[in-house]
Amino acid sequence: MGSDIQRALLWILFGLSAFMLYDRWEVYNGRPSFFGAETQQVATTEAPKNEAALPSQSQTASLPAEAKTAVKAEPIQVETDLLKLSFDPEGAVIIGSELRKEKQTIPWTDTGLVGMILGNKAETPADVVLFTEQKGRTYLAQTGLIGGPYPTHKTQFKLVPGPLKMADGQDNLTVKFEGESGGVKVIKSFTFERGHYGIKVSHEVVNNTASEIKPSVYYQLTRDGEKPEGESTMVNAYTGAAVYTDKDKFQKVSFSDIADGDKDFQAKADNGWIAMIQHYFVSAWVPTQGVERENYTNTVGEKLYAVGSIQQMDTIAPNSSKTIEATLYSGPQDQTRLDAIAPGLSLVVDYGWLTFLAKPIYWLLSFLYGIVGNWGWAIVLLTCIVKAILYPLSLAGYRSMAKMKDLGPRMKALKEKYGDDKQRLNMAMMEMYKTEKINPVGGCLPIALQLPVFLALYWVLLASVELRDAPWIFWVTDLAAPDPWFILPILMIITMVIQFKLNPTPPDPVQAKMMAIMPFVFGIMFIFFASGLVLYWLVNNILSIIQQYVVNKQIEADRIKRQSN
Structure with a gap:
């Protein structure tokens, strides 16, 4: 059951990234975006060239013609x-x-x-x-x-x-x-x-x-x-x-x-x-x-x-x-x-349909920028603050993932015991989750909580002129544009690989292979995203790795303590 939830979550994230990339491609080809920001629409209707009438006034006046004179002064x-x-x-x-x-x-x-x-x-x-x-x-x-x-x-x-x-x-x-x-x-x-x-x-x-x-x-x-x-x-x-x-x-x-x-x-x-x-x-x-x-x-x-x-x-x-x-x-x-x-x-x-969330994020980013004087470091600090706020809610998810990883050998044994009998396998796994007090969907929570912030930051980077041409360090000279050297997407791939290593490996070989290639698929998607957005997700991954590692060590220590008793 846990691997099914994890696979579903990965497909949700993959679909979201693919959809955003597809949306950019639609805009590139002159079609409207799903997100609601209107592209300019050029009408072919012509107004009479001899007059541009204004709304009815008491003077019943109208503006003069827009036709230009033959000779113009400098x-x-x-x-x-x-x-x-x-x-x-x-x-x-x-x-x-x-x-x-x-x-x-x-x-x-x-x-x-x-x-x-x-x-x-x-x-x-x-x-x-x-x-x-x-x-x-x-x-x-x-x-x-x-x-x-x-x-x-x-x-x-x-x-x-x-x-x-x-x-x-x-x-x-x-x-x-x-x-x-x-x-x-x-x-x-x-x-x-x-x-x-x-x-x-x-x-x-x-x-x-x-x-x-x-x-x-x-x-x-x-x-x-x-x-x-x-x-x-x-x-x-x-x-x-x-x-x-x-x-x-x-x-x-x-x-x-x-x-x-x-x-x-x-x-x-x-x-x-x-x-x-x-x-x-x-x-x-x-x-x-x-x-x-x-x-x-x-x-x-x-x-x-x-x-x-x-x-x-x-x-x-x-x-x-x-x-x-x-x-x-x-x-x-x-x-x-x-x-x-x-x-x-x-x-x-224009922050689109996430204005209610993007506005506070922009305000916080501006406040942090006023402290550090660099929009890139402001994004890093923003990520740390968001992780700190969400940590109490995410902790249960990290513990569930750590316990599921710890139960990996037992899950594999259950699969060998019940073979292709999916119904009995799922019942046995749910009983094990109940006994060990594990929420199988808890692992979805850390990433699910980040998605609204991620999308809101996407709009902030797209619309805020303050981030236009804003440098971070060395090669990143425009946080609103993609990373020209692909360094941030590569680092993001590395952190995602580490994250998946820390999480329980699905017993199904096909699922395991799919999870192994997911970081590279996401990395390719993020090549086209603003470098500030990739920076946010990279820092988020690094902090998640640290948090998950600490929780894994705690769960392992608890298991060793129980076994010693």
Whole structure:
């Protein structure tokens, strides 16, 4: 009975690993993942190219056409300690952004042993690019006024003279643009703060007409539906829009939903934000909280999608002005930074269906990282803490396995006695288990308790930008990528072999052979897993070996003591 339980457990673990590998293969071939994180879906629906209508407003207004003019002015370059930005004078639109502290991920097939075998050479990684209007890609941050013939993101703006580069020792940089239409002037100000990706964007609206006006400001993110350039095809991460309000919380709005006109989110609110999400990075508009706004999504061209929010301003008297502010965040999904920008913004970090467990694990990992200053050692400490917490529950399992190993000769004798009579053999084994006070399924408990933590850590490594390119020691330079030299999977195979040696050997030769090859099957599976995940399982195996060895010695000492008496 014990060997049957052990075999079943091994097949469960094998099936789980095989399924996860198969899931990665499905993602690689462009199919959706079983785990629920959506891959980007590129719709073929085309919106009319002459207009991108917004939701119904009291002004019955609409945004201007997305069609580009034949002749464009040179982009205006702005540089801070974290960002290199390009502004289009037409609309004062952000059409380019490079994250100076974030580098493109080097494909793991270009590094280590795989790179040597394939003859690939890793190139110096370029900066991560978010906003862009090059190489057939479109990703823009746009703003403007509606409710009248006012300046929009298609109006020609002029740069207000001033510095465009944050100097050493300078903590803030403000870049201003002016545009006018219909007697209304808009002064857009972009204020950057050293060490922050959040940009304060203000619109000062000057009414130079002879009558009162009551315009609305729109904040819009426009993006094509393609997967981010350089993203691994083995990663199944959500790419698309999102809307957050206090009432409905975090709502994903995929590109296919936008194309189909599905608006399963709260349109009218006085709080929240809108965003475009991709793996590890996010761009989000956070309008002034406590002010009524209307959230919307639209197709604005062929495979071109927009998400935005409209806020109505107070009435502006003739020859007077009013200012409204918002925050534009465009950078890594650093949860500490995001929480400081707006409530709920850290929810863009997608931990899938195990969020309830992954969040605490991420918090604990972050706490440990704050102590040791290395994410790899934080994972090692996390494993030790999890093992310590689960040890009282696992101890019974270790004792059962140790006693079953100690009863190996008696089990073999029973098999020889009853031969192929499975029923009588099982009855005799169960009687022996009862007499020796052994729980035959107790050996499943140590591994079963680790599986939820293992899966949650899998999501933490997949989604947390803090672990992206995070080194451990020597050859492990990215805990979120597979081990380029296969050292961790090999060590894991060795520890699994030792574990199986410590456990009772099934009397059935076929089962014994199957158990002998299992470590190598798992090792091959884990070659494709993030090295941080393999590190967790390796340390867990080492600690399990120590615990099982100690328990085995105790059981053996008890047996010798009984025999001596």
